[in-house]
Amino acid sequence: MTSNPTAPTELVDDARNPSSAAERRPTPGIEEFCAAAADLLGPGSVIRDAAAREKASCDWAHMSPILSAKLxxxxxxxxxxxxxxEQLPGIMALAHRxxxxxxxxxxxxxxxxxxxxLYDGAxxxxxxxxxxxxAGDGWIRAEAGAKMSDLExxxxxxxxxxxxxxxxFGTTxxxxxxxxxxxxxxxxxRTNGDGFVRELxxxxxxxxxxxxxxxxxxxxPYIHAYGTTGITATATVRLQRARTWTGLFAAFDDWASATTALSALVRLEPAPRLVSLDEADLVRVYQVDPALDPTALNVRAIVEDDAVxxxxxxxxxxGGRVLEVRPAPDGPALISSLSFNHPTYHLMKAEDGWFHLEIGGDVLLGNRDGDGDGDIAEIxxxxxxxxxxLEGMRSGTVGMLMARYEDEQTVHEGIAALExxxxxxxxxxNWYVDRRLDLVREAARTADPLGLLNPGKIPGKAGKVPDTGPTQETP
Ligand SMILES: Cc1cc2nc3c(=O)[nH]c(=O)nc-3n(C[C@H](O)[C@H](O)[C@H](O)COP(=O)(O)OP(=O)(O)OC[C@H]3O[C@@H](n4cnc5c(N)ncnc54)[C@H](O)[C@@H]3O)c2cc1C
Structure with a gap:
């Protein structure tokens, strides 16, 4: 058995504070709530100092220049x-009261x-x-705040x-x-809503x-619902037999070859854990590593040892070249740490002026008309x-598109053009819940009748949260 992939944890303690919040009216009843919460949790667990409150008021929305302008x-x-x-029911009853x-x-x-x-409060x-x-055969149960890396x-x-x-990897x-x-x-x-969750x-x-x-x-209704349908106290998620994973790093000279290889790697048996592709200009912003070629299209795969x-x-x-085959933990960990939204993170860290979109569809492979470039040139x-x-999936290709930011309208027009x-x-x-909205709305009706949970995230939901003025504006 290999050891665990180490975590791309650099984000975790790096939350940036937004600029100071404008003067606000306190939420009515907040003092009584804090006093009762201190009785329940102990005073050390009820934190009111400005730095902690600032940190808890922001997330990584600043990766979006559109959301940043609203922070x-x-x-x-x-x-x-x-x-x-076990302390959560008491807190929830207090918030309700x-x-x-x-x-x-x-x-x-x-x-x-x-x-x-968005509506202040706690x-x-x-x-x-x-x-x-x-944990047992095929499952592991943890409190909601447990790190994914600890579960693994x-x-x-x-x-x-x-x-x-x-x-x-170090998130909860x-x-x-x-x-x-x-x-x-x-x-x-597939996604965390496709059978990963056994019980909440x-x-x-x-x-x-x-x-x-x-x-x-x-x-x-409780997955990807931003906590609007209740607080997850514990989660039981699915496990599989541990494999011995290895990282394979390759370079290609043209899009058609790289994407055809990506598709073939996705279909490899036994199945890889991850297959991704980056353009050279993304690789240039990564830390220099012999397994990465900043002059070429890079394809990386986490494959089982015996599929290398x-x-x-x-x-x-x-027509590609294998740059390196790097065993666990380092090879797979490096590939995971350069997947999904991490390429965007590295690009934005290196240079200002970018925005990103999450994209999908096999049209991204660009091979449809067989001319080697196809639709990708139009995209x-x-x-x-x-x-x-790009990230290769058995269910289809997904990925991130990063481009120079002009303004919000141009982004919306571009989305329509891509579609x-x-x-x-x-x-x-956009900070609205945008998946399974009907299920979410229905579950929220009974789990949060007063609309107190993460208010402002379900579009069109009228709650009884106080009117705090500008915070009601959602994009
Ligand atoms: C550079 C970068 C890369 C990323 N890569 C990925 C990726 O590969 N895949 C991916 O899916 N996401 C990715 N994300 C998004 C995010 O990091 C992950 O979804 C992460 O797992 C969120 O965990 P967290 O502990 O930070 O949650 P938070 O950001 O603190 O919370 C996320 C949402 O869940 C709610 N919430 C938190 N805990 C609970 C609870 N116990 N009960 C109910 N609601 C709760 C919060 O209110 C919030 O709405 C990435 C983000 C960045 C900035």
């Missing part, structure tokens, strides 16, 4: 740090503003609820591994399920705040300076 968009009046999931808006938070790395408390920091509770490490001691984890399981989507492992297992214990924001349990597809020869053969057959023309990062070319686009410039 700060809400401000925590208090940060609550429970230390066990005092009518205090309450926004749950893991590590705060969501990049759509999901964790920003931020419920769940990182203190971080215990791995139990624990699973590995049992000869198992997670179905999936995000490129922000509650945050990943409530705000994230997929990651390493999604090549086979959810605490509603009601008078008695009685926790309830949902299983399998009944958990869907077959993967090498695919690279060679499509590149939509935004100036377009750079592409007209057959590219699926998910905009990260």
């Amino acid at each position: 700060p968009a809400g401000h925590a009046e208090v940060v609550l740090r429970p230390t066990s999931h 005092h009518r205090i808006p309450l926004t749950p938070r893991g590590k705060g790395t969501g990049n759509y503003g999901q964790a920003i408390p 931020v419920l920091d769940l990182t203190g609820c971080g215990r791995v509770l139990d 490490a624990h699973a590995r001691t049992l000869g198992q591994e997670l179905w999936m984890f995000p490129s922000t 399981v509650g945050g990943f399920l409530s705000g994230g989507s997929g990651g390493t492992g999604s090549l086979v297992h 214990t959810v605490v509603p924001c009601t008078a008695d705040a009685e926790p309830f349990t949902v299983r399998d597809t009944d958990a869907l 020869d077959a993967a090498r053969a695919i690279v060679r057959a499509h 590149r023309k939509v935004f100036p300076g377009t750079l592409l990062h 007209a070319l057959g590219v699926g686009v998910h905009s990260p410039h």
Whole structure:
């Protein structure tokens, strides 16, 4: 068995503070709420100092120039740090009794503003609820604040591994399920709403705040719902038999060869854990590494040890060069740390002036008309300076498009143009819940009748949160 991939954790303690929040009226009842919360949790878990409140008021929404222009968009009046999931019902009943808006938070790395408390009130920091509770054949159960990296490490001691984890490997399981989507492992297992969750214990924001349990597809209204349908107290997610993973790094000279190899690697058996592709101009902003070629298209794959020869053969057959085969933990960890939104992060860290879109569709492979470039040339023309990062999935290609930012209107026009070319686009410039909205609305009606949970995130939902003026403006 290989050891665990190490975490791309650099984001986790790097939340940037927004500029100071404008003068606001305190939420009515906040003082009484804080006093009662201190009785419940102990005074050390009810934090009111300005720096902690600033930090808890922002997430990685600043990756969007459109959202950045709307920040700060809400401000925590208090940060609550429970230390066990058993404390959550008491907090929820208190929030309900005092009518205090309450926004749950893991590590705060969501990049759509999901964790920003748009209506002020309390931020419920769940990182203190971080215990791995139990595990068995094919499953692991943990408190919501447990790190995905801890779940993977624990699973590995049992000869198992997670179905999936995000490129922000050190983030919380509650945050990943409530705000994230997929990651390493999604090549086979798709998103976190496609069977990864076996069971959730959810605490509603009601008078008695009685926790309830949902299983399998009944958990869907609580996945990627930004905490609007209840606070996840514990999560049981799926494991598979641990594999011995290796990182394979390759370089190609043209898009058609690189994307054909990408597709072939995705279909390799046994299935890889991740296959991705970067353009040279993205690789240039990464830390220099012999496994990365900043002059070429780079294709990387996390493959099982005994599939390495077959993967090498695919690279060679499509005219590529294998740069390196690097075993676990370093090879797979490096590939995971350059996946999904991490290429955007590295680009933005290196240079100002970029924005990004989440894209999908096999049209991105650009081979349809067989001329070697195909539709990709048209796709590149939509935004100036377009750079592409692709992730190969058995269910189809997804990725990130990064381009030079002009203004919000140009982004919206460009999205329409991409869609007209057959590219699926998910905009990260919007902090509304935008998946399974009907299910979410229905679940929120009973789990949060007063609209106190992460208010402002369900479009068109009328809650009873106080009117705090500018924070009501959502994009
Ligand atoms: C550079 C970069 C790369 C990323 N890569 C990926 C990736 O590969 N895959 C991916 O899916 N995402 C990715 N993300 C987004 C994000 O990092 C992940 O989704 C992460 O797992 C979120 O976890 P967190 O602990 O930071 O949650 P937070 O950001 O704190 O919370 C996310 C959402 O969940 C809610 N929430 C948190 N805990 C709970 C709870 N216990 N109950 C109910 N609601 C809760 C919050 O209110 C918020 O709405 C990336 C982000 C960045 C900036």
